[in-house]
């Protein structure tokens with residue numbers, strides 16, 4: 001089984017970092033990537049094929065679902 005993960009917002013926070021907590025220097029885009037990567041490693045360890053791309057713009061691909 002193949003899994004595609006898009007953790008949300010954009011790599012590096014450009015153009016949209018999501019929520020930002022300046023006092024704690026936390027950005028939603030960074031947390032999403034961290035947790036998305038951990039989730040991907042967990043799924044790979046369970047035997048799934050994982051692709052991860054953090055992008056606010058993904059091309060639509062139709063007719064490939066299984």
Ligand SMILES: [Zn+2]
Pocket residue numbers: 008009018019028
């Ligand atoms: Zn968000």
